[in-house]
Amino acid sequence: MSDQSYLSLEKLTLAYGDTVAVADLDLDIRRGELIALLGPSGCGKTTTMRAIAGLLPVKSGRVRLDGADITHVSPNKRAVGLVFQSYALFPHLSVYENVAFGLRLKGMRGADLDARVQQGITSVGLSNFANRRPAELSGGQQQRVALARSMVMEPKVLLLDEPLSNLDARLRLEMRTELQRVQKETGVTMIFVTHDQAEALALADRIVVMKRGAIEQIGSPQDIYNRPQSSFVADFVGFENVFALEGGKLKANGHLYDLQGDVPSVAGLAWRPRMVALGEGPFRGTVRGTSFAGDRREYLLDTPLGPIKAEDDASAPVHELGTELAFDLPARKAAPLASFA
Amino acid sequence: MNARTLFIPLTLFVVIAFLIGPFLIIVAASFSAGETLAFPPQGFSLRWIAKVFTVESFRASFGMSLFLAIGGTAAALIMGIPASYALSRYKLPGAEVIRTVVSAPIIVPGIIVGLALLRYIVVPFGVGISLALFLAHTALVLPYAVRVVSASLDNLRSDIEEAAVLLGSSRLGAFFRVVLPNIRGGILSAFILGFVTSFNQVPVSLFLSGPGVRTLPIDMIAYMEIVFDPSVAALSSLLAFLSIGIVFAAERFLGFSRYV
Amino acid sequence: MARADISLQGLAWILGSSPRMTAQLDTGEDPTMFQNRAEALALALPAAIFAAAVFLVPVLILLSDGFRTPVGGGWSLSAYTEFFSSPLNQTVFLRTLRLGAIVTVVSAVIGYAAAFAIVSLEPSTKGKITGLVVLPLMISPVARTYAWIVILGRTGIVNQAFQAIGISDAPLRILFSETAIFIGLLQLFLPLMIISLISALENMPRDAIPAARVLGANWFQVFWKVVLPLTREGLVIGGTLVFTGSLTAYITPAILGGSKVLMLETLMYQQVSVSGNFVSASVIAFILIVMSFAANILLKRLATARNRRAPGRSASA
Numbered sequence: 001m002s003d004q005s006y007l008s009l010e011k012l013t014l015a016y017g018d019t020v021a022v023a024d025l026d027l028d029i030r031r032g033e034l035i036a037l038l039g040p041s042g043c044g045k046t047t048t049m050r051a052i053a054g055l056l057p058v059k060s061g062r063v064r065l066d067g068a069d070i071t072h073v074s075p076n077k078r079a080v081g082l083v084f085q086s087y088a089l090f091p092h093l094s095v096y097e098n099v100a101f102g103l104r105l106k107g108m109r110g111a112d113l114d115a116r117v118q119q120g121i122t123s124v125g126l127s128n129f130a131n132r133r134p135a136e137l138s139g140g141q142q143q144r145v146a147l148a149r150s151m152v153m154e155p156k157v158l159l160l161d162e163p164l165s166n167l168d169a170r171l172r173l174e175m176r177t178e179l180q181r182v183q184k185e186t187g188v189t190m191i192f193v194t195h196d197q198a199e200a201l202a203l204a205d206r207i208v209v210m211k212r213g214a215i216e217q218i219g220s221p222q223d224i225y226n227r228p229q230s231s232f233v234a235d236f237v238g239f240e241n242v243f244a245l246e247g248g249k250l251k252a253n254g255h256l257y258d259l260q261g262d263v264p265s266v267a268g269l270a271w272r273p274r275m276v277a278l279g280e281g282p283f284r285g286t287v288r289g290t291s292f293a294g295d296r297r298e299y300l301l302d303t304p305l306g307p308i309k310a311e312d313d314a315s316a317p318v319h320e321l322g323t324e325l326a327f328d329l330p331a332r333k334a335a336p337l338a339s340f341a
Numbered sequence: 342m343n344a345r346t347l348f349i350p351l352t353l354f355v356v357i358a359f360l361i362g363p364f365l366i367i368v369a370a371s372f373s374a375g376e377t378l379a380f381p382p383q384g385f386s387l388r389w390i391a392k393v394f395t396v397e398s399f400r401a402s403f404g405m406s407l408f409l410a411i412g413g414t415a416a417a418l419i420m421g422i423p424a425s426y427a428l429s430r431y432k433l434p435g436a437e438v439i440r441t442v443v444s445a446p447i448i449v450p451g452i453i454v455g456l457a458l459l460r461y462i463v464v465p466f467g468v469g470i471s472l473a474l475f476l477a478h479t480a481l482v483l484p485y486a487v488r489v490v491s492a493s494l495d496n497l498r499s500d501i502e503e504a505a506v507l508l509g510s511s512r513l514g515a516f517f518r519v520v521l522p523n524i525r526g527g528i529l530s531a532f533i534l535g536f537v538t539s540f541n542q543v544p545v546s547l548f549l550s551g552p553g554v555r556t557l558p559i560d561m562i563a564y565m566e567i568v569f570d571p572s573v574a575a576l577s578s579l580l581a582f583l584s585i586g587i588v589f590a591a592e593r594f595l596g597f598s599r600y601v
Numbered sequence: 602m603a604r605a606d607i608s609l610q611g612l613a614w615i616l617g618s619s620p621r622m623t624a625q626l627d628t629g630e631d632p633t634m635f636q637n638r639a640e641a642l643a644l645a646l647p648a649a650i651f652a653a654a655v656f657l658v659p660v661l662i663l664l665s666d667g668f669r670t671p672v673g674g675g676w677s678l679s680a681y682t683e684f685f686s687s688p689l690n691q692t693v694f695l696r697t698l699r700l701g702a703i704v705t706v707v708s709a710v711i712g713y714a715a716a717f718a719i720v721s722l723e724p725s726t727k728g729k730i731t732g733l734v735v736l737p738l739m740i741s742p743v744a745r746t747y748a749w750i751v752i753l754g755r756t757g758i759v760n761q762a763f764q765a766i767g768i769s770d771a772p773l774r775i776l777f778s779e780t781a782i783f784i785g786l787l788q789l790f791l792p793l794m795i796i797s798l799i800s801a802l803e804n805m806p807r808d809a810i811p812a813a814r815v816l817g818a819n820w821f822q823v824f825w826k827v828v829l830p831l832t833r834e835g836l837v838i839g840g841t842l843v844f845t846g847s848l849t850a851y852i853t854p855a856i857l858g859g860s861k862v863l864m865l866e867t868l869m870y871q872q873v874s875v876s877g878n879f880v881s882a883s884v885i886a887f888i889l890i891v892m893s894f895a896a897n898i899l900l901k902r903l904a905t906a907r908n909r910r911a912p913g914r915s916a917s918a
Contacts, residue, residue, distance in 0.1 A: 017636075053503075053507060054507075055503050055506075055507075055634045056634070056636075057636070074506075075503075075506050075507050075634070076506045076507065076508075076509045076510055076511060077509075078507075080507065081507065082503075082504070082507050084500045084503070084504060086498055086500055088498060088500040088501045088503065088504040089501070089504075090501055090504070090505070090519050090523075091497075091501075091523055092519075092522040092523050101505070101508050101510075101518075102508030102509050105508060105509040105510055105514075106509060149504075149508070150507075150508075153508060153509075348714075348718070349718040349721060349722070350718075352714045352715055352717075352718040353715065353718050353719070353730060356711060356714075356715045356718075356734075356791070356795075357730070357733050357734070359787075359788060359791070360733070360734060360736075360737050360788060360791065360792060361733060361736065361737065363745060363748030363749060363751075363752060363788065364736075364737065364740055364744070364745065364748060366748050366751055366752060366758070367744060367747065367748045367751065370751055378750065378751055379751065379756060380751045380752070380757070380758055420647050420648035420651055421648055423644040423645070423647065423648070424644060424645045424647070424648035424649065426644055427640075427641040427642070427644035427645035428645060430635045430641075431635045431636075431637075431638070431640070431641035431644075432635070432636070432641075433638070433641045433642070433645060434638060434642075436645075439645050439646075439648075439649045442649045442652050442653055442657055443648050443649055443652045445652060445656060445657055446652060446656045448890075448893070449656075449660055449890060450848075450849035450866065450886070450889050450890070450893075451849075451851075452849075452851055452866055452869060452870065452886075453660060453663065453886040453889070453890075454656060454659075454660060456663060456869075456873060456879075456882060456886070457656075457659035457660045457662070457663040458655070458659055460659070460662075460663060460879065461658070461659040461662050461663065462655070462659055476655045477655070479651070479655070480651070480652055480655045480656045483648060483651070483652055487648065499635065502634075503634055506634065512634075537739060540741075541741045541742060541743075543742065543743065543851060543852050544849075544851045544852075544866070547851065547870060548873065548874075558741060558742075558743045561743050561747075562743060562852070562855070562856070565747065565856075573747060574744075574747065574751070577740075577741060577743065577744030577747055577748075578744070580740075580741050580744065581739070581740040581741065581744055584739045584740065584741070585736065585739050585740070588739050
């Protein structure tokens with residue numbers, strides 16, 4: 001086993017009934033890495049995660065963990081932890097008993113058990129809640145119990161299904177920090193599934209963007225954010241203006257347009273709203289909508305290229321609705337896209 | 342006082358008097374000292390209540406009804422719990438067919454079920470009346486068992502079983518460790534509902550009676566056709582208080598109505 | 602009654618589509634570990650086979666008897682033409698239909714009044730009153746029907762009262778009449794209608810009635826154009842329960858109707874136990890089942906038809 005592939009998925013194909021959800025997926029994950037599986041619903045990220053947990057039989061391909069082929073190992077013998085999106089706490093058991101559940105099944109009893117459970121509960125800051133039932137806890141607290149319940153088992157891989165999606169904004173930040181701390185302290189390999197790019201960017205060491213059962217791009221948060229490889233990823237991480245290129249010209253609505261500056265020979269270009277230069281340039285558009293967003297003002301322009309989203313500093317003069325504006329899509333600022341779908 | 346504030350208490354009084362009144366009259370009549378069933382009761386005595394316990398056929402048919410209610414409901418649950426589990430957790434081919442077949446005994450009038458059993462099970466296969474009653478009551482209770490247990494399973498997220506398995510439990514272990522404790526209330530409610538349904542059931546049992554084998558309600562009807570004394574009223578009151586007591590205890594301790 | 606009354610709630614479960622509360626078995630994205638079909642069948646089949654063997658097959662054979670030719674192995678409707686050619690059977694059939702319809706309509710009228718009154722109560726009182734409405738459902742139908750003998754009999758309270766205030770000189774014969782059966786059935790099934798309507802009224806959008814009032818509707822219009830369409834599902838469930846229950850009631854006509862005033866169910870019992878006429882029992886069984894289903898379909902139709910027509914009518918109103 002190399003350190004490069006502590007957990008590896010080899011040509012993994014997963015099906016749900018006759019519908020193939022994930023096809024020929026290859027992925028290598030290093031020990032101690034924090035990976036985000038990012039994509040819209042239906043992209044196969046949850047399916048992939050469940051297959052790693054063993055909850056979904058593998059149609060073809062292999063799953064290797066820590067040097068062993070676990071493709072056909074049943075989920076209760078995999079040493080893989082999963083924090084469910086719903087937390088899936090046992091409603092009839094106290095916090096203490098929820099955390100003790102797996103340890104008891106391992107045959108742990110008495111003082112050993114108690115020490116481990118107490119430590120697990122304390123580490124997530126719930127030592128005063130040991131005797132509460134899940135229903136008596138807030139969502140954030142329930143999630144901590146779920147985290148402790150998985151972590152006391154010392155899993156080789158910890159999977160988290162949309163770990164921040166059910167929390168409010170303040171708790172989200174708290175939980176994000178918590179997950180990073182747990183990961184740093186224990187060095188556990190973590191994979192979490194999310195549809196929220198901000199969540200993935202903030203938390204992950206590496207992001208795996210998935211689309212329709214296949215990997216679209218793998219990279220660091222900086223890579224994904226700044227250098228999307230495809231129109232899909234660009235669109236997903238907030239490049240609102242995505243266009244195909246044809247022979248060095250921008251293609252929109254069936255017409256070709258010249259761009260200023262050096263145009264790279266790629267399949268497409270993408271601009272975030274703030275990359276669009278307003279007030280000058282070869283293109284013209286009419287202001288269709290405008291909204292104030294604190295430090296900036298957002299514009300929606302009607303243009304021959306189609307709708308364009310642009311931003312300006314809040315301090316800049318306001319362009320009223322209906323005004324015709326010149327603008328530019330500077331090629332040097334755009335993210336080059338290797339593939340355009 | 343406007344029409345609306347008068348309308349509400351008046352409506353409720355009339356409706357509840359209509360619904361509960363007859364029952365109260367029965368209770369009052371059972372304390373009568375007179376020889377015949379009458380209201381207002383003639384004097385006060387406990388003689389008819391006492392008499393209920395001395396009628397031999399009542400004792401036998403009460404035993405029969407109790408056996409059917411407990412045994413039939415238990416049997417229905419033993420088959421019904423796994424079926425409910427399959428219906429609520431799995432994507433089962435033909436799930437709707439199975440659900441319909443299992444629920445069917447509710448839709449068809451009981452007298453038809455009883456007659457069909459008599460003609461095509463009891464007579465051709467030489468099945469004893471007691472066994473036939475047991476089968477009939479089990480079939481009758483099965484829809485309730487499946488329905489109530491399914492409802493409580495549907496309220497329980499299935500990922501707790503996956504969580505249990507990921508923490509090292511076997512599939513069967515997960516069922517007993519995390520599913521069963523969480524649907525206990527539903528199962529008990531199903532039991533009580535099944536018990537009351539079976540115990541009060543008449544039409545299914547109508548054709549299924551033999552020498553010395555009769556359910557209590559059938560026995561009561563037979564008795565009141567011959568003797569017009571308040572003992573049936575006394576027995577009715579006792580049974581009513583028994584089932585009200587059971588249901589209230591269930592509501593108090595289990596939140597029965599959540600499941601039914 | 603054909604079913605102990607509590608069992609009618611079961612019918613409500615089946616007639617009313619039961620929304621499944623959980624969405625975790627959602628398709629596609631969330632495959633579960635519950636995929637093994639053989640496993641699922643092994644769990645579900647014992648109950649299904651039992652119900653089929655003990656209930657479904659015998660009942661189907663019984664029903665098929667009514668379609669047999671008297672001699673030979675062919676199929677015919679002769680049993681049905683014969684059944685309906687008898688004046689007695691016609692009377693009983695029409696009486697059953699009539700009583701079922703009257704009990705349903707009367708219980709709907711009373712049911713709306715009672716359900717309105719109950720939902721307007723304070724929560725704690727509401728619980729207690731609902732409890733009182735449900736209470737009769739827990740009491741043996743034999744006991745509940747038996748009480749009417751004491752009330753409606755020759756020396757019963759009603760006759761005592763009538764004579765005391767001089768409405769009549771001699772005791773009226775109320776028992777063993779359609780009136781007695783009607784009263785008994787109404788008392789038996791009214792709780793089911795009230796409960797159905799209570800939950801329908803509670804599920805109505807909170808401000809529907811005030812909104813209609815503000816828009817200028819009088820109380821009659823509020824009921825006809827807002828409440829009725831919005832509670833029609835509860836009305837259909839309640840109506841089907843009451844109608845089906847009344848059709849297939851056994852104890853009530855047996856005790857309160859006696860051997861003279863028969864309904865289909867008591868007629869069927871008589872046919873079997875007195876004349877041993879199993880073919881006519883099969884015919885009655887089939888009629889009862891068809892009537893139950895027809896009632897459900899008809900009520901659903903009526904409810905939706907009313908709803909579709911509503912906009913046009915409100916324009917003309």
